[in-house]
Amino acid sequence: MSTPAEASPEAGRPTAATAASPATPQPHVDPNPKRRGEQTALFLFIAVPFVALVAAVPMAWGRVLNWHDLVIAFVLYMIxxxxxxxxxxxxxxxxxxxxNRPxxxxxxxxxSLAVEGPVLRWVSDHRRHHAFSDREGDPHSPWRYGETVPALMKGLFYAHMGWLFDPENTNPQRYAPDLLRDRGVMFVSRAFGPLVIASMGLPALLGFLITGTWQGAATAFFWGSLVxxxxxxxxxxxxxxxxxxxxxRPFKSRDRSGNVWWLALLSFGESWHNLHHADPTCxxxxxxxxxxxxxxxxxWFFEKFGWATNVRWPDTTRLAARRA
Structure with missing residues (x-):
């Protein structure tokens, strides 16, 4: 787990060395393995919505879902x-x-096209998460209400999306001063509104250009934007x-971050979350x-083209020191 200063970029911009650091995090002691009831509740929370989405695809094919809808949705999902x-x-x-700058x-x-908030706010929230991971001060820990099944269900909902409606805001002066000093990044951050409109409107435009019909625009908007x-x-x-x-949890971390293999493809590797919290800059x-x-x-491709440098690839010594 890192403090905001440890998590700040060395990315061709000034670092956040001047960011204020919170109190030193204390090691977190893992509880006993979760009970069967917790596992069942987790499964229902996770599986039911995803199964419903998968089931909708064959039912919609040829009526409100076509090949161009999938291509548009896939490409924009990747980007x-x-x-x-x-x-x-x-x-x-x-x-x-x-x-490099481009x-x-x-x-x-x-x-920004992911519509998850401006880059300044996203980075500030995530650096605060690492500073207080799974402890008081973490903006989205699922353990904030306790460890019983009802508390975990409430905590999962809060960590999943409820925290987005919390009026408490992360202070960017404290957690992202490096971004505040970057005029280009701040211009993009302030342009979040127009970028959201572009992200949501582009699929419909492409659908109309491909099919020449308003129905094609509507289905492309549904799958390429909303879904x-x-x-x-x-x-x-x-x-x-x-x-x-x-x-x-094959690596030691000061929180409850774990690896969830079945999320790896959809999350582009982010669900190997335990190593990330054990070595955040890797x-x-x-x-x-x-x-x-x-x-x-x-x-790796960015590095090969010369667009990315000083990549912090895994170091065998660091990994060995972090093995649980």
Missing amino acids: SGLGITVGFHRFFTHGSFRA LTIALAVAG RVGLLHHVTWSINSICHAMGE ARHGVLRGQIDSSARVI
Whole structure:
């Protein structure tokens, strides 16, 4: 777990060395393994909405879902999703690599298309999360109400999306002073509204251009805008909720972050969450055999093209020291 200063980027911008640090986090002691009732409740919370979404696809095919809807939704999911994982998270928040200026702005724009908030607020909230992970002060810990099944269900909902409606705001002067000093990034952050309109409107425009019909525009808007953004939101929020309530913990961390393998593809490798909290600035989260991390592969391509430098790839010594 890192303090805001440890999590701040070394990304071709001034670092957040001047950011105020909270009180030193104390080690978190893991509780006993969760009871069967907790596991059952978690399964229902996770599985039912996803099964409903999957079931809707064949039922809608040929009527309100066509090939161009899937292509548009897939491409924009990739762009906006990687904008969050590679851009907002690994680059802007944790400084896992340095980026040239065009890539810096492109990542800020791509992440904004996910409609998860301006880059300044997203980074500030996430740095605060790492400073107080699963303790008082964490903006979205699923354990905030206790460890009984009802408390966990309430906590999961809060960590998943309820925290977004909390009036408490993270202070960017404290957690993201480096972003505040970056004029280009701040311009993108302030342009969040127009970028949301573009993100939601582009699928409909593409659907109309491909089919020449208003129905094509409507179905593209439904799948490429509403479903795409909704799915991406829930995948992102699941890292906050599910990955702090269950999963394997092969590395030592001061919180309850776990690896949830079945979220890895949809989250572009973010659900290998235990290593991330054990070594927050590491550019690769899936470091063990068989752990697919597509975000790390994208960073690898950026490095090969010379757009990204000083990439913090896993170090065997650091990994060995963090093994549980």
